[in-house]
Amino acid sequence: MSGSEVKIDPLSRVEQGAVLGAGVEIGPFCTVGADVVLGAGVKLVSHVAIGGHTTIGEGAAVYPFASLGFAPQSLGYKGEPSRLVIGRNCTIREHVTMNGGTAGGHMETVVGDNGFFMVNSHVAHDCIVGDNAIFANNATLAGHVTVGSNVFLGGMAAIHQFVRIGDNAIVGGLCGLQHDLIPFGAMIYGRSGLGGLNIIGMKRRGFTRPQIHALRAAYRELFYSGGTLGERAARVAADFGDDANVMHIVNFIRNGAKRRLTVPADAADHVAEPEAA
Missing domain, CATH: 1.20.1180.10 (Udp N-acetylglucosamine O-acyltransferase, C-terminal domain)
Structure with missing residues (x-):
């Protein structure tokens, strides 16, 4: 553990070996594993669980009951020390889950800078998410999905495994995306196909x-x-x-x-x- 002016609520547990940057704040009832790295200014509001080989970039805020870096939801996962890397200045709201990678992927899940992940959104194993992503409530990625930068996923959007979503695309609420979505593309209604370009974005x-x-x-x-x-x-x-x-x-x-x-x-x-x- 390191870093000046780190604040840890006495009701939280930070394991020996965790690295905490300057100005990190950990509220009550949080757990931080031994292989976790929190960048400068990261704030865990309360009841946050971070495990595995997880790195969170500076300035991120994580809200209650988020679960980050634990074993991926994959039947092929055998305990290998995979990673979850989250960029700078991300906002991770209540009940968000993000998992590390698997040997069947690239052993790493990566989330870019400035992401906004709303309640109950999920980033599965081996996903790559670009910068400035916005996931509305309950937006869900299956494993091995690649999401570009400046992408918006509406509430309850569900993305099939191995799908690619290009930069500046939008997937509307309640949409089920089974196939790749071009950069600047807009899928707005259910499973109705490409609905044009993301002009507003x-x-x-x-x-x-x-x-x-x-x-x-x-x-x-x-x-x-x-x-x-x-x-x-x-x-x-x-x-x-x-x-x-x-x-x-x-x-x-x-x-x-x-x-x-x-x-x-x-x-x-x-x-x-x-x-x-």
């Missing part, structure tokens, strides 16, 4: 009108023109090769995955196979 993050118009034009070409998905992606790359935002979508499609690609319900190929690109 782009406007909030300062995207210009020409940038949004280019993304809309590329979206129409990708999902509503003729040919295979691979052929359409090639046309978009030729037409928008100097547009970094559009190429971010094209590269996401081309890079392949274990899951199919979510496309609009009224597109010709309702769910595109990854190998088609």
Whole structure:
């Protein structure tokens, strides 16, 4: 244990070996394991349980009954010393759960900076979550999911294992996402497929009108023109090769995955196979 001006409520237990940065505050009825590292200014409000090989970045706030870093919910887990790494300035609200990795994945679950994880949200084993993520109440990731930066998951959204969600995407409340969601994509209603682009999110993050118009034009070409998905992606790359935002979508499609690609319900190929690109 280290760090100046650390405050630990006498009703909490911090095991020998835990590393506490300067200004850490641990409220009552918390438990902190021996292999836990808390960055400067981390605040555990009360009744927080942190175990395993868990690192939490500076400035994070963790609320009552959150459970972080304990054994993953995987039948294949055999006790290997996997890790959970949480970035800086995250807000982790009541009853949030996050697990470490497994040998069947990459032995590590990673959450980026500035995340806001609302009540009962869950990050499963071997997931990678980017910066500025917002998970509304009960949003849930299965194992091995990759979530980009600036992604919003609505309340009770459920994400299938191995799915990829691109940067700046949104998944609406009560949606069940079974397949990959492109960067800037919006899935709004249940399992109805891709519902367009996350225009509101782009406007909030300062995207210009020409940038949004280019993304809309590329979206129409990708999902509503003729040919295979691979052929359409090639046309978009030729037409928008100097547009970094559009190429971010094209590269996401081309890079392949274990899951199919979510496309609009009224597109010709309702769910595109990854190998088609």
